[in-house]
Amino acid sequence: MTARKRLARGRYDPRVGPSASGRPVSPAIGPEERLAMNGMGSFDWDLDQGVFDLDEAGLRVFDLRPEEFNRSPDALVLRVTHEEGDRIDRELRRAMQSGRRSYGGYFQITRRDGVKQWTHTQGTILRDEHGYAHRVVGIVRDATDDLTQAPPAAAPAEGEVPPRHSFSSIVGRITEALSHAVTIDDVTAVLTGVGGVERFRADGLTLSLVEGSNMRFVATAGELMRGVPSFKPVRLIESLPLADTVLTQQPQFFADNDELEARFPLARPFVEKIGMDACAFLPLIAQSHSIGGLALFYRGRTRFSREDRELCAALAGILAQSLQRAILFDQEREFATGLQATMLPRHVPRFDGAEIAVRYHAASSGREVGGDWYDVVALPQNRVGLVVGDVQGHDTHAAAVMGQLRIALRAYAAEGHPPSTVLARASRFLAELDTERFATCGYAQLDLTTGTLWTARAGHLGPLIRHTDGRTGWPNVRGGLPLGLATSFDLQEFPETRLDLVPGETLVFCTDGLVEERDADITIGMEALAEAVHHGPQRAEELADHLADNLWQRWGSNDDVALLILRRSPDPGTTRAPRIHQYVHQADPEGLADARLALRQALTAWELDDLSDDIELAAGELLVNVLLHTEGGAVLTLEVLPEPVRRVRLSVQDRSSVWPRRRTPGEAATSGRGLLMIDALADNWGVEPRGDGKAVWCEFGPEDGEDGEDSEDGEDGERAEGEGGGGGGGVTDTDPTA
Structure with a gap:
């Protein structure tokens, strides 16, 4: 291979030697290697199958070993908190529902050694021909440098807290966190959730809203606030630092507790309880009106620089805008839900x-x-x-x-x-x-x-x-x-x-x-x-x-x-006369088997097992004829008639107004024996009108002599035959050609 060809191909083959310039050319680097060298990994998420493929570089971003990852999004819970995971899920869901092609966001993971790491994800949403999302392909990367790198700054003065992040990165993080907040609850969740206090570079905070002449506290968070009972609403005229800040619309910074207590004596018990070293009270102003106040509490701070004050003012402004949107949204939603309730x-x-x-x-x-x-x-x-x-x-x-x-x-x-x-x-x-x-x-x-x-x-x-x-x-x-x-x-x-x-x-x-x-x-x-x-x-x-x-x-x-x-309401009858009902749909192939099972279970519970075979056979004959020769289903009722002899009555109701008639089929006939079978099995049987249809019933009792009385077999059956109409091969057979 000539040097010209090697230069044209832009790569170095160690078997050939150096390039024409005499310097070795680096070996080819594939897409995966290029991503990995920049701290990026890739993922492929099949939404239909729930399979989440993460490449080797992606596992390194999440600090996961291959054996710890089972190709499921749930496996990331080892590194991603529920709060952060829910936030990313909400962003993905919004992107899918709004029809967007991509989504992205920052979130924190906890590495194996306990260190918090900012991570960024960016994904492309693939959709089918109907517009439904079925796959997400994207990248994940360590974004710590995005949120921590800042231009060189002067060393902090004595008593200042060293800046952990740049001004722009802090504002950007707060803005991003609040960008999805719709309601007041969403805003407070940002402040009280994972990393909420840290976003403000504080060790504790309280958020209050103005309601008439009172100030209501809606959120507290941070290590300094642990164990502090919930604040009750206070009047704005009281001599408290946050109330005074809200009334005057002027921020106040105290790096000395003695100065704070001298100006606001009522704050002394609170200062002693939480053990803070410095605090800032910021008014939340929207359209020239104070809508609330934010108090930030610090440990180890003895002064506030100009940059600190500017940063606090910027964060208060962002928070005020989010709260104003949330308040207006909640008011509109309250009106809308009230309207809905009245409707x-x-x-x-x-x-x-x-x-x-x-x-x-x-x-x-x-x-x-x-x-x-x-x-x-x-x-x-x-x-x-x-x-x-x-x-x-x-x-x-x-x-x-x-x-x-x-x-x-x-x-x-x-x-x-x-x-x-x-x-x-x-x-x-x-x-x-x-x-x-x-x-x-x-x-x-x-x-x-x-x-x-x-x-x-x-x-x-x-x-x-x-x-x-x-x-x-x-x-x-x-x-x-x-x-x-x-x-x-x-x-x-x-x-x-x-x-x-x-x-x-x-x-x-x-x-x-x-x-x-x-x-x-x-x-x-x-x-x-x-x-x-x-x-x-x-x-x-x-x-x-x-x-x-x-x-x-x-x-x-x-x-x-x-x-x-x-x-x-169920109709179980009484203890001496129990009863069951069951509907058999015409299009339900399993209905007959379910009905027979229900009959046998009921008779067993009533201690009438000896009648099960005859009643099941009769019920099957009645139900089959209804399902075959009428246009609807059948209502089956089984009940005990305790007086004067304990009998069981089986009733099958249908929507046909045509009554059955008993026939004498020929030897070669394949139908027409339904009534003959019922007449042979039952003690009595008959037909009753029911609404726009009829009910065919039959009664079964103990063998002759068991209860001391004989039954009058067939009397009602003859009556039914005389009143019946239509034709067919069963009790409710209405097919004239049968």
Whole structure:
């Protein structure tokens, strides 16, 4: 290889020799080596799989050994405190939700030897074709020099605390820490959290806010303040240094406790208690008004230089601006949440035969107000209307639209209209409002006497049902477009779905904030809700608390949530006459097996095991015919009739008005023997009208002579045959071709 070629390639091959200039050329340095030489490491975070890959240089930044890192973000907890980790997580979440391509920030880690190290991370967010973040690739580096290097300064005078950081770096750290503070609680968290006091180069601090003629202390932090009881509010006219600073809007610095006590004698007990050597009292001024005061306490300081005073003034100004924003935000949020509260029902009516629980959870970001709502409407004839809805947006306008829509929908429901009509009229009402908002809504009417439930939805989740045996499921409820949009597109059709809620079953209505999280499939949240309901308490109020404690904390939702739970009161009968109910859905393939198991368990508990085989066989015949030859599910009831002879009655209710008839099938027939089987197994059987359908029942008792009486076999069966109609091969077979 010639020297010209070696120079052109820009590298040195030790097997060839020196370059043309006679000086050896450095070997090639790859990207990883270049990062490592500058104290940088790289990471690759797969958000879908939860895998966090960190290269060798990155492990050195975090002072981790390879065996201490398991490719999980949780492994970094060895070096990163929870507070710092949460702060970085919040920044990443904000970047993902706002659609930004990158994020970054400073945080502290604790190295193996206990030394605090400032670290900086910068990441690029990769998104799929739908805009959802699925991967983050970035770098981490030791940023200690960023925050500690400063131009050469004069040596500190005697009694001064040597500067640990430059003026600009201290101001920059405070500004960055407060940049994400939205509420007063956020601001105080910066001061009282990890590194809060150190950011001000102090050993203790107190923060107060002006409230009328009083000063309220909202934060204390630092080693000097340990063991000091909470300060009570004080009047601004009292002769205290911080109050005087707030009134005069002039900072005050005391490097001599005697000087402080001479001017403010009331401060003597406090000075003696904390053992400080110097202090600074700074007014927090915003728009020419004092909004609070900051007191800084020091050990080992005997003077304040001009630079110290300028730095304190700059920090107080930054803190005052953050507090002013936080105060205004809290006031606006208080107004918005108050508006939201007045728009929601203040009281939920009570009903005999049902337990109802409601919850509202504000969003975890923004003004913590939105358009989610719930409502419970008392209807005639022992019926109840259940409403859950969500107006688009998370602001006061959404809350105002929600209030108008809730009242209108409540009025339509109270007029007695079916769910489809209620939603159609509500959609027309919303479209006529002077707003561009739309709303999703779910509405159901429940007859508390029969358990019949008619429901419709407008772009909203349907209800979740928990059955008496603990199973949970999302019934297939047909739906239409969201309210407002349905009218705009002239598609105001909201088909109704009929369900049956038997005694002891629970209905759960919620808005999507409870089950939906950005960058996650909503079905994951729906499965989590179903699982939480399955394992939750039976009582409605306790179940509502259970869901709030588990799911709201799990998702940390940026959306508000409305939750409505109704549980039909159980109907266990009495000690001598126990009773169970179970609903078998037409589309549930496991429903028959679950029903048979429930029957056998109940009969075992009632000490009637000897009847289990006959009752299970009869129940299977009745249920199969309902599921095959009608358009809905079946309500199964099993109860003990103690008088005059202890019998067991099995009842299967369906929605068909066609009564069964008994036939005599031919030898080659494959159906038509249902009634013959029931007639052979049961002591008595019959048919009763039930609402818009019927119930076929049969009774089973002990063998002849066991209880001293014989049964009148078949009397009711003959009556049922004479009154029956239709045709078919089973008790409720309504197929005329069978």
